[in-house]
Amino acid sequence: MTPDVFAPATLGPVRLRNRTVKAATFEGRAPHGQVTDGLIDYHRAVADGGVGLTTVAYLAVAPEGRTHREQIVVGEDTLPGLARLADAIHASGAAIAGQVGHAGPVANGRSNGVRALSASRMPSPLSMQMVGAATEADLARITGQYVATARTLVRAGFDVLELHMAHSYLVSSFLAPGLNRRKDRWGGPLENRARLARQVARAVRDEVGDEVAVTAKVSVGDGFRGGVTTDEGIALARLLEADGTVDALQLSGGSSLMNPMYLFRGGAPVKEFAAAMPLPVRVGMRTVGRSFLKEYPFEEAYFREKALRFREAVGLPLMLLGGINRRDTMEQAMADGFEFVAMGRALLREPDLVNRLAARSADGGVCIHCNRCMPTIYTGTRCPVIAEGALGAGGVGR
Template identity: 80%
Template sequence: MSTPDVFGPATLGPVRLRNRTVKAATFEGRAPHGQVTDDLIGYHLAVAEGGIGLTTVAYLAVAPEGRTHAEQIVVGPDTAAGLARMTDAIHATGAKIAGQVGHAGPVANGRSNGVKAISASRMPSPLSMQMIRSASEQDLTRVTKAYVATARTLVGAGFDVLELHMSHSYLISSFLAPGLNRRKDRWGGSLENRARLGRQVARAVRDEVGGEVAVTAKVSLSDGFKGGVTTDAGLEYAQLLEADGNLDALQMSGGSSLMNPMYLFRGDVPLKEFAASMPLPVRLGMRTPMGKGFMKHYDFQEGYFWEKALRFREGLSMPLMLLGGINRRDTMERAMEHGFDFVAMGRAVLREPDLVNKLQAGRQTSGVCIHCNRCMPTIYSGTRCPVVTGG
């Protein structure tokens, strides 16, 4: 078979995309009252007009306690009109739009949300300084139904793709990680048990939407902490999802928002800037040796998840989206040569929203992001590239 052109049209489930590039979900920080704003629409319009095939709206919560913090959209009747306004704007550019559907689980700040967080097992929250309670059977039934209701609302609002968030120690991921899941019931123990919630959600969402939209999932290549999802376990989980047949593609990520965030980002560690953006108790905690150890340093390398992603490519037949430090045209073309179906970018298109157009036209062969990661702390005040904005 010939190698696909990364800038040529592609099919994702029932959706036709103008090319194989995806803007990865990165929290935009542009919904201060939990509603779609012109600023949020403009954020996605910039990359859509810049040539991206599919842009992804981040962290659309299925329930109030599933937000990372209060300034996040909970999908429902009160937010549907704004979401529809956003999809209309993106479609006018020729791009398609995905909604990242998730429940933050232990990554949620219960104090900010005014609702205590839930997780696979009881644990202290470094964000709210509260105890996170273990999800009950009733919680898991409620949350699964909330995923279904959210999916229906997003389809009605015109979204083309639903991305189910199953990584980064969010709720589903907390069940997958043996270090976070100490349960003795049918939700804990074996990988099959720990995978039950993610598979249940994927099946329920697919049953609801059928072939109206594409359904994908973000999964972990490795969580990067002891007791997290390993590459072996991640691949085995992905194979279960593939066998179930409810998903059109997987996006491969890594790291843990709760335990090891820099494993995902790589590059410089903006510890000072990150601490300054956090509430006082967290800020003080980050000054301790334990707090400093939370933000580990990993050297940046182009396509830093490449080797782990190849294991997934070899072990799966379903479409895969390669993520992790993709900045260059030759990396994108190499991904196509090795059987990946799409490439996802975050920081590269934050720095240059029109990067895809530049690469396709041959005006550049690489993005100019320097991977300083000073964009990370801006998620609380409107995600932006400080190098471009000057602060």
């Protein structure tokens, strides 16, 4: 029997009021690396709007693991704010997830004041510095920091820990053969390249047991030569399933470093990104922006075909992500055998969309997929169309 996407469901040990997930998208509301009222309001809006699980984005496990300095590093000093955030979401009837990660080569070392790390040494287009190759000592330290972060988030009252294994972040940089040129036990065949992903997942699961759900964000394809392919993503999913360390997988794609628009699809906001960047990155963005921000046409549920291959390959619960805006798309995902649907831009435009879809007062969202929300991450992620007073602009591109 096909499940009702708006009916209660379980994710590991966690009971959710429905099968909808607010995907992690950086909120830009932690200017001093602390939870703010603005960050709480951002997530409370989608919780009040009916989502089953909202995900706090990019909770870094280490200072050099931030994408840039205005990001939360989980620890004793951020615990009170994280607990306040969790309490607010629970009061709205939703559950809360924390996306736990280390940005690896996606980190801006110049902004952070700490050298970024990757599987292999490489130049950073973000900081114009060299990114260092993580040492054995680095990997042991970072694995321990994942464990400490997991325990702190459990203490804060979080329900779900999402381990970030995609988008060319640290774990993903090890998985991608084009970024991982190591000759040691961390490089070469996929079994070696997946070692860090499995090590982190095992360490976190051993720490938290069944106190919370543990999920992983994995790639259905990175969208660049040398990135994680669909076949490799499936192989990783099988390894994680065999290890018994995660309760579900969220299926994403693209690379924040090499091909970000492969994830987002729709308009490529080169002009807006350039305006938001500091010099000299602004000049570079204006010069090569079109080659970096490639434009892919938007289509509803654009990762579905690749995700169906994961569905055939593993028995783990799966979260379908990528251009989900309509009730019929969500129902099709359930019919396809996916257990959850994850939404991002649609909820940024309309935080109450889940409630309206459930009540059948709307068939779909009105996001036009212009992606001009992307550059706003530096000043507080928001929908510029709303700011322009065009909330009723219609459903172009739905």
